[in-house]
Amino acid sequence: MATTLIRKAEMVVAWDATAGTHAYMPDADVVFADGVLTFVGRGYEGTADTILPGTGRMVMPGLVNIHCHPSSEPMNKGLIDEIGSPGFYNSSLYEYLPIFRGDAEAVPHCVRVALSELLLSGVTTLADLSMAHPGWLDILGESGMRVCVAPMFRSARWFTRNGHVVEYEWDEAAGEKAMAEALSLIERAQQHESGRLFGMVVPAQIDTCAPQLLKDSHQEATRRGISWQIHAAQSVTEFHEITRRHGMTPIGWLDSMGLLSERSIIGHGIFLDDHPSTRWHTTSDMDRLAATGTTVAHCPTVFARRGITLKDFGRYRRAGVNMGLGTDTYPHNMLDEMRLVAYLARTQAGDPRTLTTTHLFEAATIGGAKALGRDDIGRLAPGCRADLVLVDTTHPQMRPARDPMRSLIYAAGDRALTNVFVDGREVVRDGEVLTMDYRQAAEHLHEAQKRVIANVPSRDWAHRPVEKISPPTFGSL
Known part of the structure; x- marks a missing residue:
């Protein structure tokens, strides 16, 4: 059972069970194994098979x-x-x-x-x-x-x-x-x-x-x-x-x-x-x-x-x-x-x-x-599923990072996300999806939309072409 440690993250959005809400925990460690979080706190002293540096990273629940x-x-x-x-x-x-x-x-x-x-x-x-x-x-x-x-x-x-x-x-x-x-x-x-x-x-x-x-x-x-x-x-x-x-x-x-x-x-x-x-x-x-x-x-x-x-x-x-x-x-x-x-x-x-x-x-x-009837997702606490997201707090649009969650939501958005784990498995790394070919799917979708557009008049009650229903932003020269 391989163990992964995110060591000394700049900030962890941890679960405060007493207050029943999320809380900031700076300079903290997050550990997971077999798809489950085993440690969220400071000063982890156990071993780990994989160590990820937490410098310049915020760890938050998926x-x-x-x-x-x-x-x-x-x-x-x-x-x-x-x-x-x-x-x-x-x-x-x-x-x-x-x-x-x-x-x-x-x-x-x-x-x-x-x-x-x-x-x-x-x-x-x-x-x-x-x-x-x-x-x-x-x-x-x-x-x-x-x-x-x-x-x-x-x-x-x-x-x-x-x-x-x-x-x-x-x-x-x-x-x-x-x-x-x-x-x-x-x-x-x-x-x-x-x-x-x-x-x-x-x-x-x-x-x-x-x-x-x-x-x-x-x-x-x-x-x-x-x-x-x-x-x-x-x-x-x-x-x-x-x-x-x-x-x-x-x-x-x-x-x-x-x-x-x-x-x-x-x-x-x-x-x-x-x-x-x-x-x-x-x-x-x-x-x-x-x-x-x-x-x-x-x-x-x-x-x-x-x-x-x-x-x-x-x-x-x-x-x-x-x-x-x-x-x-x-x-x-x-x-x-x-x-x-x-x-x-x-x-x-x-x-x-x-x-x-x-x-x-x-x-x-x-x-x-x-x-969804789940108390094992949406929070970072031992025993919960290892569904978590790493955010680059050094990203220019995260700066200043006085309140990193506000900087993420109101300024940086997805541009600052670097890694995503689901059940402890890395599915996004350095802003790239590892499990699917996003770009290829988007190209196929582009071609598929042409077929949809061709069929619009036969589906529309007034038999209008798509240009009549949804005119383009600019006319053509």
Whole structure:
């Protein structure tokens, strides 16, 4: 059992079990063996097979991303940066996302690009919300990441014929079949030879799933002791659809069926009953989330592109809602996402004190770990998994490094990350992914997007070419 020692790191973001939070520990040693942290402190006196100098390095826990779509989102770069449907309150979900889907050949390249970017930004644990695709588990195993496999299923697909009305094509039997297949895939993931895959039950969207499918899926998640996640309160259109169907808000309807719990995650959870865009006759959604211990997976970038945001992160946290973070779209850069979380929270609250960096980092680590039912990730303490990140504190954009975590999040970003370990295995070294060919996957993705663009008119309700839907930044000479 080989032992690795990071000796006298300039700074370690260690876990303070007494206070229940992270704490700075300067001039400290970090030791791990067989994928587990065995020592976090000063003055390690044991032996080590490998010694890494900690001079000029900050060691921090790997980040926990609880909401991501690696198999599809990388394809959208350059296409949906500036578009949102006016008829759907600027959401891009119903009119645009279906027409920019990649083909089967593109999916593995999408996944490798996304996972590489996530590793390079310090993510060691990921919830991958994708539709099942060939080779999925092996690609995840190849990446070296710790992945919560979350195959989505649903009872209906949405579409639009005119750009302002969403219609649903229902097939409840197909949804039940897809759930059974998803549960089987989760079982396979848990048996994967990598030992780093586990599962989550994910009915895709609140408006595309029949009530019985929601209840049955939650029951299965509870029986298996795993988490359950659903996209809900993610658009004004969806809010109106659920209130039309059930006379309750999305959060209220889920709660009425007993689907909110400590292992339930709401993807996005923006449009509560007191949101200015969806003001309802109740003001109980926030209390429902807090009282049930439900987690909200906050992913600001994809919504900020369309002028939409949570109101606000600090308010949710003060109400007692467990908050986790995700990268719902490109770039798959967790540090960029964290920076935007902070800025949007403060601008929406009109108060720089609504969210501290302490609370932000907790959401990106232990908040996500709690949502996944894990107390062995997202923190550096003996007995936890050896998922950790090394940051170059001498990088010019980390200077001055009076507070290295703030310098990392608000200035240097992923440029200062040098090494990433998952289960004690080095997966990033000197800013390069060791497990996948990031550059080659990006080149394949570039070619795949050309095929997508060629098919856009046949998929679009108005048969528009991509130049009409998403005009380029500049015209051509």
